[in-house]
Amino acid sequence: MLSILLVCWNQSAATRNCLARLVAAAPEVPHEIVVVDNGSADDTAAMIRRDFPQVRLVGAGANLGFAGGANLAARHAQGDTLLFLNNDTLPLEGAIDALHAFAGARPEAMLWGGRTVRADGRVNPTESLATPSLWGSLCVGLGLSGSFPHSRLLNPEGYGGWARDTVREVGALSGCFLMIRASLFAALGGFDTRYFLYGEDVDLNLRARALGARPSFTPTATIQHNGGASSHPEDMWTYLLSAKIELVRRHLGPVRGGLAAHAFLTGAWLRARAFALLSRVHPRFADRRRTWEIVWQRRCLWWGGVISSPLAELLPHR
Template structure:
């Protein structure tokens, strides 16, 4: 049984949601957050990244208790979270995506888990899709030479449940046990606020994607060990604010190259960047025969990899230094 902590100096938790053109989902995320968090005293800060769908007005009308920040421009996920976190004075920060829903006391469970395991510094839970099936993307292992080789050659796709050929996904682990992980994904990431400040928050050169991996790997370097608990489970609809698949793919490739440059030993970085190039090159070549295919999906896949390949000079540089 969870016990309500006595708090004399404000809420124990600050929940930060960065919203961008996801009005209905953001409203649902906030609604379920308040509905299912009954034990933990918290504040909710929503940073709206210049949405054009009326998100800010709808949030202000439906949830006057939320601290709403209307940004005049889209600052990206990392900078928006950093600025929102500057307004917090709680013990913990919870980064919550706008395309999530709480169906249980996930936040209460995650806070209790954090208090029982303070050495972790960063904590995450279990994510599922709307139909109840497992969404493995609540956590990942760090990329390595082996994992990038298996991705480039397609072995991770051919054997997605293999701990050998798909190590970044932790193989067959269904996220049903407490386990240390390398990366807690920023859709549902709890961090000790003092550690957040020690790390300087997110590196703002990661405009989109990779900032959570960089944060966790820097925490590990300081001696912390992020943990996952299955008791904190949420629905994550995934990718609602990114609808252009080529743009998303290019951003992911850029962030992965940046992680290689930022966290791999210097003697391995060249190999890592080459494997990222090889990953794109092999898929570009493999899809060339389908450019004029009668199958719409094959044509779309060919166009997708052509766009990623065409942008290779950009993403192979990684993100510029902030």
């Protein structure tokens, strides 16, 4: 059996849409749906109990972050295969069955993922990545990857130029649409809960690769992912920088990891300065100026590495 696992926190409408799609266009493979509610303050839990009685709802009682919530969902799963699916996604017709079939055809991969598209149909290239490297981190940290997304040289982490239209082994698959055998997930100890938000999926992929896994991507399984709905931009970047710095320090070693971490630090400073100047020229840059001013002011939080707690606990006067 396949266990489809979701984690939610204060996104009742998104969770409803995702579950409605899963129920209306149910996969043909025998499956169950397990949802962990990370202590939502809205009506998420009540909505699931009322509208989706076939779903197994697990109350975490607190915000455990994605990693903690996903691990809790896995402990309640009964399937031999797990599919981690973000609650702000909409699986397209046949996507889950296609991914399950792909897993059966390529068992040596051990982790499997599909294509994600945005609401306007554009492919999201950030959810299947190369393994962290010093050059890739320099390109991401200094903004070269974002400026030249189609360049294989300047966007190596994002596989610049690859249209996500072919089967391919990748460095890491996104946790928003990730299939893995329950036995391997248990052997890895699940997601590392030190990553409260972001980075836990890349870390899991890298640890699985150390055991011989070859994470693989297929374009035949496609979901729509409306990411970032639960975060303010400054919060997203605070978590993301902390995760990236932790990943490079942990997986690239003290010298290359240290240089890569400083690339992210320098990039944050450059963005804060650049948008401060640009906002004086045109008001459309004002929001990004504010975002990066806040991110830079928070560097004492993310420069130390991974953030393991909700930002609300670390920023009580926000």
